[in-house]
Structure formats: structure tokens, C-alpha cells
Amino acid sequence: MKKNLALTLVLLAVVFALALSGCAKTETPVATPTPEPPVVTNPVEENTPDEPAEPAAPTEVEVTDIYGTVMVPVNPQRVVALDNRTFETLQDWGIQLAAVPKAVMPSDLVYVSDESVLDIGSHNDPNLEIIAAVDPELVIVGQRFAGRYDEIKALVPNAVVINLNFDVSTSAEHPGDNLIEGLKNSTLALGAIFDKNAEAAQLVADFDKAIADAKAAYNGTDTVISVVVSGGNIGYSAPRTGRVWGPMYEVFGWVSPLEVAGATSDHQGDDISVEAIAQSNPDWIFVLDRDAATASAADSTPAIDVINNSPALQNITAVKENKIVFAPADTYTNESIQTYLELFADIAAALSAK
Numbered sequence: 001m002k003k004n005l006a007l008t009l010v011l012l013a014v015v016f017a018l019a020l021s022g023c024a025k026t027e028t029p030v031a032t033p034t035p036e037p038p039v040v041t042n043p044v045e046e047n048t049p050d051e052p053a054e055p056a057a058p059t060e061v062e063v064t065d066i067y068g069t070v071m072v073p074v075n076p077q078r079v080v081a082l083d084n085r086t087f088e089t090l091q092d093w094g095i096q097l098a099a100v101p102k103a104v105m106p107s108d109l110v111y112v113s114d115e116s117v118l119d120i121g122s123h124n125d126p127n128l129e130i131i132a133a134v135d136p137e138l139v140i141v142g143q144r145f146a147g148r149y150d151e152i153k154a155l156v157p158n159a160v161v162i163n164l165n166f167d168v169s170t171s172a173e174h175p176g177d178n179l180i181e182g183l184k185n186s187t188l189a190l191g192a193i194f195d196k197n198a199e200a201a202q203l204v205a206d207f208d209k210a211i212a213d214a215k216a217a218y219n220g221t222d223t224v225i226s227v228v229v230s231g232g233n234i235g236y237s238a239p240r241t242g243r244v245w246g247p248m249y250e251v252f253g254w255v256s257p258l259e260v261a262g263a264t265s266d267h268q269g270d271d272i273s274v275e276a277i278a279q280s281n282p283d284w285i286f287v288l289d290r291d292a293a294t295a296s297a298a299d300s301t302p303a304i305d306v307i308n309n310s311p312a313l314q315n316i317t318a319v320k321e322n323k324i325v326f327a328p329a330d331t332y333t334n335e336s337i338q339t340y341l342e343l344f345a346d347i348a349a350a351l352s353a354k
Contacts, residue, residue, distance in 0.1 A: 063189040065162045066146075072160050072193050076137035082120070082152075083142025083164055085183065086190060087111065088336040089203070093196050098134040101126065104144060106293060106330040123148070132156055138193070140164060142186070143335070164189065170241045176250025180211065183337045207337055210344035215252055217351035222283035223257040224249075225318075227272075229303035230290040234310070236260055236272035237288065244288050244331060252347075257282050274312040285318040286325045286347075293332035325350045 060071045080099045081090055087109055090097065099118040100111045111117045118130050123144035131139060132155050139161045141149050146165035153161045166182025168175040184204045191200025226237040226245030236242065239249035239256045249256065257280040260272060277285075287307070291300035303326065313319050328334075328342050 057195075061192045063162060063192055064185070065189075066165055067163060070160060070162050072162060073137055074193065075195055076160075076193070078134055078136045078138075080120075080131050080134060080136045080139045082123075082145035082148075083140050083186075084333055085143055085186060085335050085337070086140055086164065088334055088338045089187060089190055090194075092338070093190075093194055093199060095194055098136060099130050101145070104333055106334045108330075128152060128155055135159075138162070140190075162189075168247050174250065175240055175247040179247040180207075180251060183207065183340060187337050203337055203341075207341055207344075210341050210348070211251065213348040214344040214351070217348040218252055218254065219351075220253060221255065222351075223280070224254040224284045224286060225256060225258055225277055225280060225282040226286040226288075227277070228288045228290055229306050232301045232306055234272070234274060234277070234306060236277075237286075244327060244335070245286055274310050278312045278316050281316045282318050284323045284325065284351075285316075286327070288327045288331055289329065290332045292329040293334065321354070323350070323354055 057074070059074055061074050062069050063072050064070070078098045079090075079095065081087060081097050082101055084104065087100070087105060091109055091111065097111055097117050099120050101121060101123060102112045102117075102119040103122040105112050107113075118134060120126050120128065120130050126145075126148070128148070128151065131152060136156060136159045139152055139156060139159055141152060141161060142164040145152075146163055149161065149163045164182075164186040166178045166186075168179050168182075172178050184207060187200050187203050187207075188197075191197045226239075226242060226248075228235040228237050228243055236258075237245040238260055239254070240246050248254065258276065260276075285307070287303050289303035292302070294300075304324075307313055307319065307324065318324055325347055328339050328346075331339050331343070
């Protein structure tokens with residue numbers, strides 16, 4: 001009996017211990033949190049639509065020449081240039097030319113020494129067949145070759161031919177305006193054709209500033225006589241009509257002390273005696289040395305020597321006070337916007353200094 005009681009107590013103790021064990025709190029391991037993605041304030045969608053494509057660069061541009069509007073290929077590959085007002089701009093922009101009139105161009109232009117650029121010759125006796133031979137996409141006509149537009153257009157019917165000439169002749173109603181607007185418009189037209197719009201706009205802005213500076217420097221009363229020196233002779237460049245200088249009287253309001261009947265735009269100036277110049281006693285003399293820009297420059301007397309060696313001119317105000325301004329040496333064959341920029345800056349500096 002005692003033995004059975006003891007066994008019963010042992011079994012109860014085991015049951016009680018198991019019950020306590022089951023009621024005890026079991027400690028659960030702490031789980032490591034899963035990292036969350038960072039918060040993106042401007043999330044990019046996975047299926048972001050493509051950005052709008054930029055419009056294709058134009059293959060043609062509309063420019064205006066003396067005959068109206070013309071559609072011209074952008075960046076044409078075979079270009080013939082015949083306008084002396086454009087050569088320096090085209091060179092500065094690195095434009096390759098197929099043919100040019102080397103006989104009437106400044107010798108330091110790269111096109112003159114480049115044997116791959118064919119020579120059309122002078123405007124007086126050109127070899128226009130060379131234009132046809134290069135099969136141009138574009139021919140730029142102007143100034144000396146302006147009168148050959150129809151002939152050239154008939155010779156190359158598949159090419160675009162533009163005439164950038166502007167009228168500063170004796171028949172022009174406003175030669176000064178024509179000079180300024182003609183240089184600006186032709187520069188902008190070239191910029192559009194050769195994808196140099198920013199460069200063209202900068203040239204025009206610089207040009208406008210040079211004009212303003214030269215206007216501001218002139219006192220409105222000093223008298224000005226302009227001349228063309230050629231072959232040792234002094235020719236008269238009359239207000240409005242004279243070669244290079246004439247239109248500037250209208251632009252800057254210069255006062256001339258001399259009036260000559262029948263004034264022209266002759267490339268050597270009008271006949272005038274040095275005595276007539278001396279008698280008018282100008283405050284300033286503005287000089288174009290024609291020979292400095294031609295093949296005969298080495299054999300010619302520089303314009304400054306012609307003036308200084310003229311006894312009749314030694315007692316006039318302009319010579320005594322050294323109030324003489326010379327156009328850039330290559331002006332006669334390079335009437336580009338760059339040439340006028342340089343000339344206007346020289347005029348402004350000279351007038352401001354006196």
C-alpha cells in the first residue's frame with residue numbers, strides 16, 4: 001500500500017512539473033527588420049516617355065538679295081564667291097570656296113594662295129567657264145561682278161545665284177543708308193547660309209557700335225575733304241557719291257568745304273587740283289590709297305608721301321596739324337564689313353584725339 005502511494009506521488013510531481021513548464025513564458029528571438037527603399041522625392045518612372053526629338057536642322061534658308069527672296073541651301077559644298085565685300089567674312093568663318101576672282105582680291109587672303117581654289121580672273125575679263133566647270137551649288141555675286149548676274153545665272157542654271165550688291169552710285173537716293181544696311185544685311189544672309197548666325201549677329205552689333213562711336217566723335221563743325229590717291233595723283237571723293245568715302249558724309253554728317261560739279265563714284269576719284277583743296281583749307285583729310293591694294297603697290301608712291309610732297313598742301317590745317325586718316329591698305333579690293341569696322345574705329349580715335 002505504501003509502495004503504491006509513493007508511485008502515485010511521483011507521477012503527480014511529474015505532471016505538476018510539466019504543467020508549470022507549459023505555463024512558463026517562452027522568449028521569442030527578435031527578427032532583423034527588412035531595409036525599406038529610400039524615399040525618392042522625384043521618382044523617375046520606369047516607363048518614362050522619350051524626350052521630344054529636336055527638329056531637324058533646315059537644309060534651306062530664305063535670304064533676300066536685290067531681286068527678292070531666294071531659297072538657298074544651308075552649308076552648300078561647292079561655292080563660288082565673286083563679291084569683294086564677302087571674302088574676309090567667308091575666310092574668317094572657314095568657308096571653303098571653289099573659285100574666286102583672284103586678280104581683284106587682297107593678296108593675303110587664303111583663297112588667293114590656295115591652288116585648289118580656281119581663279120576666275122578680273123571682272124573686266126573673267127573666265128566664266130570656270131564657274132560652270134566647278135558645278136557650284138551656290139554663286140555669290142556682288143559689287144564688281146553684279147552686272148554679270150544674268151550671264152552667270154544662264155551659265156549655271158542648276159545653281160542658286162544670289163546678288164548681294166547694294167547701290168552707292170550717283171543714282172542712289174540714300175547712299176549712306178544703302179552702305180550701312182547693305183553691309184549688315186549681306187552679313188546676316190551669309191550667316192544664315194553658312195550656319196554662322198551668332199557670328200554674323202556679333203559682327204553686326206560691333207558694326208553698329210563702331211558707327212555710333214564715329215558719330216559721337218565728330219563735333220559737327222570741322223570740315224572734311226576725302227580723296228583717292230592713285231598713280232601719284234590726288235582725286236576727289238565727293239560727298240555722297242565718291243568712292244568709299246562719299247556715303248559716309250550722309251552717315252556721319254560730315255561738313256565739306258568744297259563742292260565740285262559733276263561728281264562721280266569713279267574708282268580713282270574725280271579730277272581736282274591740289275590748289276582747290278588748299279584753298280578750301282579743310283580741317284581733316286580722309287585718304288584712300290588705291291594703289292596700296294593693287295598689284296602695282298610695290299612700284300607706287302604711298303599716299304602719305306604724295307600728300308607730304310605736295311607744296312600746295314603744306315599750309316592747310318589738316319596737314320599742319322596731322323589730321324589725316326587713311327583707310328586700311330586693302331580697302332580698294334576689300335570693302336567688307338570688317339574693313340569698315342576698322343576704318344570707323346580709326347576715324348573715331350582720330351577725331352576724339354584732336
